[in-house]
Every structure is written in structure tokens, then in C-alpha cells.
Amino acid sequence: MLVSEYDDVIRLEPTDHPDRRQGAFTESWMIGNAVNGGVVMAAGLTALRQHLSTDPQEVAEHIDPVVLSAYFMTASAPGPFTATTELMRAGRRLTTGQVSVWQDVDGEPTERMRAIASFGNLDGADTYRQSTPPDLPPPDECVSAQQAPPDFLRHNHFLDRVDIRLDPATAGWAVGKPSMRGLIQGWLRLRDPREPDTTMLALALDAFPPVAFDLGLYGWTPTLEFTGHIRRRPAPGWLRIAINTENVGGGLMEEDARIWDSAGSLVAQSRQLCGVRPA
Template sequence: MSEYDEAMQLQPGDTPATRHGAFSESWMIGNAVNGGVVMASGLTALGQHLSHDPAETTHHVDPVVVSAYFMTASLPGAFTVASEVMRTGRLLSTGQLSVFQDVDGQQVERMRAIASFGNLDEVDASRQSTPPDLPPPDECLSSEQAPPEFLAHSSFLDRVDLRLDPATAGWAVGKPSMQGQIRGWLRLRDHREPDTTLLAWALDAFPPVAFDLGLYGWTPTLEFTGHIRRRPAPGWLRVALSTENYAGGMLEEDARIWDSAGNLVAQSRQLCGVRPLRTTP
């Protein structure tokens, strides 16, 4: 079983609306569990709830849109997802979910989201954005080449195969382009093929685009809106991040993902806080 699938394993709770799981230290970035893992776990729970809902008769198995708020950082250990089916329709079914962890006997909410599920098995795109030109993965910079001190605080990188376009990776050696762009390739290190829930994780799997502005430090996600556009073809995912605005200690991060066939399969915008350790001019 893929390490990603192990991370997504959930046990039924006392009611159809609850699921239990555990976050592993293997998916940490710094002192917190990667937000994409938290979001994918919540979506997995809501998808399971929808699949057992008597009103759900159209087999809506793919997350199509999700809007998530991250209240507190998730830590390794047990968690509970509480979900609610809000509406079932012909094209989409919508529900809400919250991820909780017990902290000293108190249930602390980590993330709250509303998401709609549909069926993306047949999608005809009449117009879509063109994937960026990138060097082949073997000519890009691997996450394994990151400084040892960076890898020591990011066990998450041991789970993923990340290859950055050298043109947007200068920040890794203290020479950010100041253009606010990061591009590259992504897949799981054990080559587990992508699906629509994994795409939600992939939208938050790259290094923060703030790094390319010379802002090194913690960039917590405050709000995230993601759209899953179609089921991805097997193989590498091509990812492009960008930002145009940084003010008041916050910036937006726009992400787009194309599959190995060149199809746009996911896109998102998130509002991030910026807590820089240092700034490079």
C-alpha cells in the first residue's frame, strides 16, 4: 500500500458523520502536518459519508470544489472528522466537514471546509490554459538536493518526488528571482498514481511561492479554494505557482496543475500568512 493511502486510512465513528484517523510525522513540514494532507483526509471522510448517504444516488465520487479554512496547525496523532451532507443534486452533492484533534482533553478544530463532489469520468474541455514549458524531470532540481538542514525539518519531502525548474529555483541557494513564480514536476516517491482527491493534496505540496520573493519562513494557509477539473492521467504532474500581491503580511498563491497528457486537472488560490525569518533583497 502506498504511504499516501496509509495516511488516508479512516475508521468509522459512532455515527455515519464521523471518521477517525491519525496524522503521521512522515507528512510534516516544519512543526506541522502538511495542510494538503489534512485537507485530503477531510475530503476522504466527506466522500465516504456521501457514498453511504441514502439520498446520494448519482455516485458523486470526485471532489470538484473545496473551500477550506485552517484555524490551527495540525500535529501528529489521532484526529476526528465530523461531516454533514448539506445537499444532494444531479450534478453535485455538497457537504461540510471539520477536522478536530484532542489537546489536553479539549477538541481543537484544525480545519473547516465546504466541498462539492461530482463525477469527472467524462470531461470535455473546450478551452483550457496551456501548460508551461519545463525541462524534463531529469534536468530539474530534485528535492533530494535541498540543503540538509532544510530536509531535516521536512519529513514530507521523503514521501514526494519533487523536481523544480532551475529557472524558478534560485531561492534554494539564496538567489530568488523576485518574480513570484515556482514551477516543476511532482509525483509520489513510491509512484502511486494521482486521483482527484490526491490532486487536492498536490495543490498544497510545493514549496511556498513566497520563497521566490526572498521571504523564508512559515507561510501558513489561512483560506484555500481549490477546483478539481478532471481525473488525471497517470504519470508526472506539472505544477505552476505564482503570486502578484504581498501586503499586510499576507499574499495570495495561485496554483495550476496539468497531468502527463497536458490537461489542466486542478487549480487553486490560497491566502497565506507570511512569517519571514529573513528577507533577501
């Protein structure tokens, strides 16, 4: 049986404390000098879901993350981490809890991320109105992240785990010709056969290159705060993603992301506040 590298990186082991679980990040999920923030959020959501599922107050069918608000205090590094969790409220439709991800730095516990998330049940979620997915060329006609220069790929192992195909109309920044529209869109799936689920959508919402690249701003854009909404359980297959920004100033930028599944249903959306630090 094939074990997905994604499942392996978010795997958690129990400890003697019911509100603590341990895991380990690896270099395989790094972007530049840090572990991808989407991986950190997915691991945190996994820890919180495990906690809520064992709490006697938990409503058993609340298995899907519905809303997540996360703050990133410091960049996560490869190595062991501890996730501490807390039940905040158990309700009939939603159950809410808090999770923090910690790593040891020079003998001191250092908080990497803190999040509040609500879980519900998205089985058979209906749709009254949704935004229209972008019209994209098929994945085979899009620009693969694997076409990036070898030196870039050597420092971004995350791209060996996630298959990203960008719409050529929004990939000009990669050859020094950004469209200046503040838009990047394309396709995403894991490189192994593992299909997306509601927790994996948190990773997908933070997987694309920073939309600042399409404005000619090629520096570091660290996430300060992230709010994500999971709307439906995704169908198997490619995810269609569009990210854009309309406001950049004061060293800050918002980045809005939307994801549609292979059936054309909107399954997730997010807004994150990023720092803008031009190269």
C-alpha cells in the first residue's frame, strides 16, 4: 500500500498529555528556508481534529474543518514539533478549538503558529450561489513548476511533492514579464496518487507562488495572518486555483485565493495578510 508523503508529514503521535501530539516536519516540504505554511496549518488541523474527536463533549460527525484563522509567529523548520490543542466550544453544528504548533529552538520552546478552527460536517453540502471558476487551459498545456531553473528547485523541495501547473497568461513573471494584474491561476494536485480532502485544502490555499510576483515584486512575502473557509468536500482530481491582490502598500498586501474541484464546485477560499519585502 502506497503511503502518501503528505499523510506522512502530518502524522501525529499521542503523548502522555491528551492535549499534546508530536510530529516531525521534513526538508521535503520546504519553500526556501521554511516549511510551507500550508503544511503547518494542515498538521495543526489534524491535531485539533484528533483532540475534538476524543473529547466527550464533541459531536462525533464534526470531522471537516470549516473555518480557520491562523497567525504565524515564526517560520517552521525541519524537525520535531509539538501541537497543543484545546476545546473551546462544542455545538450542534460546529465545534471550535485552538491549536498551537511549537518547536524547540536552542533549548527553548518556540511557537510557530497559533490557530482557532471550527469543525462541522460537509457531507452533501448544498450550493445556492458560487463564483465561476476561471477558464484555464488543460494542465498539460500549462506551465509546470518543474520548468523552473534547477537552482530554484534545489531550494524549494515542496515543488517535488506538489504538482503545480500555471496558466501561461499569468506566468509571465517567471521570465521577467509580469502581467501587473496581480493574478496567478492554474492547477494543483499532489504528485503521489493521494486525492484531496478538506484538511489538504488548507495546504492548497497556501501553495501557489506569491501573487506579488505578478506585480514585479520578487522578494519575501511572509504570511502574517491567514483566514480560510472550507465550503465542500472536494471531488477527486485536479484542483483549480486563482489568487489575486488588489491592495499593496505600507509593506503589506492581502492575497485572496479560491479553489474549485474537478467538478467545478467552489471548495475553499481564503484571505491572508502578507508582508511585502522587495528583493
